[in-house]
């Protein structure tokens with residue numbers, strides 16, 4: 698199986714930390730059983746050159762929002778905007794096969810709302826969520842969800 702591709706953005710480091718752990722977890726699974734895919738992760742930031750994506754990828758995005766009622770009106774994405782711009786670039790959204798959201802449950806209805814908004818905007822499924830840096834149980838849970846998704850798509 699080809700490596701699972703992840704494009705992610707991280708402002709304060711939590712998502713980067715989680716994706717690094719997930720990549721190591723995937724490597725360990727692959728060492729035990731070659732059928733299980735590794736992960737290739739790429740960070741997107743304000744400094745990234747935009748490129749045309751030609752192979753499927755998942756997006757991992759944390760939540761930074763301001764204003765609105767938390768759901769539909771006036772909510773404004775902060776800091777992570779370049780991730781959405783990257784997906785919207787040329788045909789990049791066509792290769793997006795799922796979104797994993799992170800956030801903090803203290804934000805109630807706004808928990809992981811950026812990921813949910815990306816799913817709607819780019820017509821992709823919401824694959825999973827986790828809080829902050831995640832815990833080890835999140836690594837296996839989310840890895841399994843990514844694998845199930847790529848298997849479903851016969852990738």
Ligand SMILES: Cc1cc2nc3c(=O)[nH]c(=O)nc-3n(C[C@H](O)[C@H](O)[C@H](O)COP(=O)(O)O)c2cc1C
Nearest residue numbers: 707708709710711712759760800801804808809829
């Ligand atoms: C200013 C600010 C706004 C935030 N807004 C939300 C929010 O609306 N919903 C949510 O679930 N988490 C929210 N969070 C929590 C972050 O999404 C969470 O800390 C995440 O792990 C940050 O990821 P990063 O360290 O990779 O940037 C907010 C955090 C900050 C500092």
